[in-house]
Amino acid sequence: MRLVERAVELTAITAAFDRCRTSGSEIVVVSGAAGSGRTRLLREVASVVSDSGALVLAAAGSPAETSLAYGVARQLWQSAGIEQELDAYLNQAGPERGARPDERICSELLDRIGDRPTLLCIDDVEHADPMSRGILLHLQRRVGSRHVLVLLLAGESAWTTIPSFDAELHRNLPCQRLRLEPLSHAAVAELLDVPTTSARAAACHYASGGNPLLLGALIADGEHSGADDDGAPPAPAAQFKSAVSACVHRGDEALLAVARCLAVLDRTPSQRLLRRLLRLDAAKVERSVAELTRMGLLDTYGGFRHPEARAALVEATPAAERALLNGRVAELLYSEGADVTAIATHVLLSGELNTAWSAEVMVDAAAEALRSDRSTVAADYADFALRADLEPGLRAAALVTLVRAKWRIAPSAVTSHLPALRTALRAGQLDTRGVESLLSSLLWTGRFDEVLEITRGDVGGEARPACGSGAQAALLWLEFLNPSVLDGTQTDHSPDRHHGDLGMRAMATLVCAVRQKRVTHAAAAADAVLQNCERADPLIETVLAALLTLILVNELDRAENWCERLSSDFRRRGLISLTAVVAAVRADVSLRRGRASVAVREAGMALSMMSRASWGVVIGYPLGTLIAARIDTGMLDEAENLLRRPLPPELLDSTFGLPYRYARGRHALASGRPYAAIEDFRHCGAVMASWGVELSTLVPWRIGLARAYAALARADDARSTLEDQVKQATGRSAFLxxxxxxxxxxxxxxxxxxxxxxxxxxxxxxxxxxxxxxxxxxxxxxxxxxxxxxxxxxxxxxxxxxxxxxxxxxxxxxxxxxxxxxxxxxxxxxxxxxxxxxxxxxxxxxxxxxxxxxxxxxxxxxxxxxxxxxxxxxxxxxxxxxxxxxxxxxxxxxxxxxxxxxxxxxxxxxxxxxxxxxxxxxxxxxxxxxxxxxxxxxx
Incomplete structure (x- = not known):
């Protein structure tokens, strides 16, 4: 990297050296944050001075050698070629060493310098050992009449740690101070060779804070990954993380401790919290934060400019130390009454639930994460809380939150928790949400008998649990899924009686549409349900029931509009299962409109969002749509491959088995097997007849059956079937x-x-x-x-x-x-x-x-x-x-x-x-x- 903005400093130092040639010695002190380019500047100055024939004496301090006596002085004597004389004096014992060691040591070096123009430069002088600092002060008092430029380079806040040394520098020689500022936006753009208006220049300037070391690492990582110069800043990789580590390790122990603590705290720290956490005085903490800000790692608000900078520091912290630090952070945040979400993050990272309050915090934080649509985080928090020995009510709350969070992402992940939910139900520990979650999961997977056991109170001979409205909604959903299972159980079909319960209204509206009751009000009722589903936390079947109602009453425009609105909302909130269900309905609408290729894409997308197990018995709906759409686009082989997929055994006993059966019949007819098609179409009709419902709008089996009869030249049977469809459609599904x-x-x-x-x-x-x-x-x-x-x-x-x-x-x-x-x-x-x-x-x-x-x-x-x-x-x-x-x-x-x-x-x-x-x-x-x-x- 070229010294784009260091030309001013370079010119000032060379000008000072030129004055030394004629006017006598001077001191130049250059300060700057770690990574600001001090060492590069020193090398450039040394190269220029050396080319002029002057003598260059160089040394550098190191945190590891601060306690090594005469460590920096030895480097100076070595660069002058007189290290043996220094060793000879230091190895002397007793009175032979004399009473004035500094003068004895410096005399050889002064003789070597003589009247020659000389550059005496020391990098990281703040890490020089005390004996070497004494030698340096002795030299600057003796070179006034000579031609020596003393160039000292130090960290930004170094002089606050050695004030006496800083004060002594001004007593005998002219002293000039230079400060290396961060690179400007224009300098970064020049280094990147892009216009100053480039978004990449702005992004790189912000990510590096103008720190040349960090910027160079970013550029190097980008070249390694082949990043486009016109695009966004390259993603930080190994070199950037290494540069971050180099910056913080150039400071003292307090700086490193503060940097690691800030990385663990992320964006929740305060300096008071840092002081309590690290047990450091306010001055040290404030100085360290200021230094990290000048380095370009922190922004003006105390947060890391780039998440990879924080990640590099977290990774570099030993795991045990990291866990301990997170535990202490959680305790401090809890003692100060911080938000449960902030506390829970550190409790989870600590890996321990040693206190009663920590488990309660995790349960509360899980519920809060679920409300804010962070389903994965909610599941992690709730699962972690369940590892503790919770009291029954709190355990039930954590379990319900875990189930609801997983249900949003992959319903099949809930199956293992159903026994625990049933146990909590028997003990009367589940609230309405818990009951809904349990019954919904059982129905989704086709476990209809278990739902009846729960709603009737026949659970191991124990008392009937208080299921409330959740049980009523489940029975209505079951009436749609498989009315024969109810075996005379009465359900309430009136949506008007359930204004306060969204699920009940949705299910009652759907059943009314199936039973041909209050059909004229069904679309408006479905609209009302779906409006309440936006930006809410509805059950999957609530949304599906409302959308299916619009399908059954042939309100395709409304259904399509709602699918667009809900899909956008659910996708933004990360509600995968709801997004998948809406995509399945949208595919059905596209197929009904005749857009078969669109239906193929949308149904395929819906099935790809969740596993076969997560779809449960509902898989028959998107799968049937996809098979039918493949047939309509002439892709019979692809449709046949879909028909070969294994299905849950409960599917064909549910309403969602009908679209699958109908699609299978269509494939048989298109493949020249009309008898097989007739069997599937007749089965659809027989199932509906046995249930006492008419779902021809969902599955137009009579149309398919008439086509199959026609393929066999059985015109009378085809005519009779179509006439039957005309009768059935009167006053109902006019389009059929x-x-x-x-x-x-x-x-x-x-x-x-x-x-x-x-x-x-x-x-x-x-x-x-x-x-x-x-x-x-x-x-x-x-x-x-x-x-x-x-x-x-x-x-x-x-x-x-x-x-x-x-x-x-x-x-x-x-x-x-x-x-x-x-x-x-x-x-x-x-x-x-x-x-x-x-x-x-x-x-x-x-x-x-x-x-x-x-x-x-x-x-x-x-x-x-x-x-x-x-x-x-x-x-x-x-x-x-x-x-x-x-x-x-x-x-x-x-x-x-x-x-x-x-x-x-x-x-x-x-x-x-x-x-x-x-x-x-x-x-x-x-x-x-x-x-x-x-x-x-x-x-």
């Missing part, structure tokens, strides 16, 4: 009825086909199910085309493609439109038909009409082209396919069907009606037996 109507319209050539599709489009338009809306529009466009209404067909097709582009189902919608042989809307699809990549868009449209038997004139009328233009297109087409007749072209263009859309996403081909053309209007076949129900929907 609309989907069923869309598929029913493909079964027959009934006169009601067009109004059915119009009704389906009307319902789906504002339902939020964009994919289904786009497909319904495409079918409606085809129906208009089949009835000869080209104008409406093009209008609806254009709208279908607009919606399809917004929900990632362009290919599916395009395939459906092209399947209707709508060549007059081909220009709306944005690309040439996938069947004929060799042809231009215009050629592709002409070719499709030609192979369907239209004459050149008819093609021209259909496409608004002249007959000659059609002939030119056909000539180019024949040339590209190397044919001469239309009959050859027909065989070639119809040879290979398009595979652009995965089979799983195609409209049900068995449910698609025969080809309709403008000249072939639909017949008047009678509509099936469910016409009355459909008429109700239409009117």
């Amino acid at each position: 009825g609309a989907v069923a109507l869309r598929l029913l319209s493909s079964l027959d050539e009934a006169d009601q086909c067009l109004p059915l599709l119009q009704r389906a489009v009307g319902v789906l338009e504002n339902s939020g199910h964009d994919r289904e809306f786009a497909l319904a529009l495409a079918q409606l466009s085809n129906e208009h085309y089949a009835r000869g209404d080209s104008k409406h067909s093009r209008t609806v097709a254009r709208r279908a493609m607009e919606v399809a582009r917004s929900c990632e189902c362009e290919a599916e919608t395009r395939e459906l439109l092209l399947g209707g042989e709508q060549f007059d809307v081909a220009d709306l699809l944005g690309e040439n038909d996938d069947h004929y990549p060799e042809l231009t868009d215009a050629e592709g449209r002409v070719a499709r009409l030609a192979v369907n038997g239209l004459t050149n004139r008819e093609i021209g009328q259909r496409l608004y082209l002249s007959t000659s233009t059609v002939e030119q297109h056909l000539t180019k087409i024949f040339r590209k396919f190397n044919v001469t007749r239309r009959t050859d072209l027909i065989g070639m263009l119809r040879a290979e069907p398009s595979n652009a859309v995965p089979a799983a996403r195609l409209p049900m081909s068995p449910l698609t009606s025969p080809q309709k053309t403008p000249g072939n209007p639909p017949n008047n076949a009678e509509y099936p037996a469910a016409a009355d129900t459909i008429n109700v929907l239409l009117h």
Whole structure:
């Protein structure tokens, strides 16, 4: 590192030496904090003086040699080449040494100097032994008429430790004092070779405090790690930590002790606390803190400028000493009534719980950390407190805090604590939060029978524990998870009765939505619950229940908005499990809207946040969404791999097993195994029937079952299933009825086909199910085309493609439109038909009409082209396919069907009606037996 800001000092010292050549001896004293560049400056001065031919005599003090008599003097004599004379005198005994030793010792050195210009420099003079300081004072009284510059370098506060020596320096020779200030911001920028406005220069200047030693270490660490000069300051590594250690070890024992104590205390110290802790007088503590500040290690508030500087000092402190120091700090902080959080940090680091107050502090600090969303810290504090012999109530409080903290991060980590929670429950030591935590954990892992035992009081034949509202909320959640387990147990479904209990309101609202009670108020009630979940500490199932309510009542916009708000809040607060659950709901919403690739990403992210064990029985929800989204994106192999994952045995006995079963059925259908698909879809319906609930909004099993029947060409069974879905959806999930109507319209050539599709489009338009809306529009466009209404067909097709582009189902919608042989809307699809990549868009449209038997004139009328233009297109087409007749072209263009859309996403081909053309209007076949129900929907 270049001496950027030491040129002034260098010039001042060389100027003093030049004066000594003509005017006599002088003294220059240079002071500065450790690492400020004193030694580098001395070497630079010595080099300049030596090059001029002058004599240079150098020595340096050391803390390790302060008690060594004549240690510094010996170095001076050695540099003058007369060390043997000094040794000879010092080895003499008795009266031969004489009465004036300083004069006898110095005479040889003075003879060696003579009249030559001489630089006599001593670094770290404050560490010189007393005998050498006496020699130095004797010399400065004898060199006044000679040409000697005495250059002394010392620490910032050195002269306060040896005031008599400092006072004596001024008595005989002119004495000039120089102080090495920290490097300025501009100097740091110059050293880094970056503009002064650079953020890196500012960061490095602050981190080093302008200390050249620390700055150089930072730069060296950055070069070693390949840090970008335009970025942030390099992360401190080995050299920076070594520089920090070097700075503090250059001071006295008090400085080192204060530095280590400050590192242990972090940002909670006061000088009074330091004095009590180290048993030092105020002056020493104040001087040491000031010196550490001048070194650039501390800021003006007494905290370390860089956390790695503190870490270096903590690491350098022996473990036993560190633990003892933390224990003493904790005691002092407790005696002064400090905040429990500050005390708990040091109790934990001390590794001991020797007093009753220390365990209580840890329990209180754990609860405080949990309230401030420091879940990991709360778990550490509570776990440490439980190692002590706590009284039962305090132990139960610590246990509940530990469970709630772990539940936020990884619910599976709570399992080992459930027996202890049940024991505390039997003893009546759990509060409402504790009961909630116990029951929530048991339900999450599918241990439904144990929940019933607790809520009914059948726990080992003992008295019924006071579970309160926590038990009621658990029973409502259990009613959603598996109503059959309740076996007649009555639950309160009215959300209005539970204004003071967030969990109860959420669960009651969800059950009402499932039971089709008070559905019109469900969305507002869910909103109220979720508003109270923001910046609060809700249970996972409370948030999940409220969001699922919005899904069940088809409020997708609200659900999506809440997912965005809650995800941002929970992620910021580090609530991993809640963030994961919200991501799972958001994935479901994306899938329902038709954004399958987004659903894949969000469901995958949700599953990656927590382990399979931490998801418990709820894993069926995000896993089912991910499998279904993989199917919709054509990734059947990836979906199959997901189906091979092991699952908790309790999953398929819970409501969250239904999305998994439904997704498995969809995969079987897409893989060409319709019988396996039928079994899974029927199972979903049978489970709902046995529970007496209707969850088709969550799992549209009838739609899947109808598709499976259609794949087996069982049109009557498919029709019957869809009609059943239409009946079930009346007054409930209208969008499912609309989907069923869309598929029913493909079964027959009934006169009601067009109004059915119009009704389906009307319902789906504002339902939020964009994919289904786009497909319904495409079918409606085809129906208009089949009835000869080209104008409406093009209008609806254009709208279908607009919606399809917004929900990632362009290919599916395009395939459906092209399947209707709508060549007059081909220009709306944005690309040439996938069947004929060799042809231009215009050629592709002409070719499709030609192979369907239209004459050149008819093609021209259909496409608004002249007959000659059609002939030119056909000539180019024949040339590209190397044919001469239309009959050859027909065989070639119809040879290979398009595979652009995965089979799983195609409209049900068995449910698609025969080809309709403008000249072939639909017949008047009678509509099936469910016409009355459909008429109700239409009117």
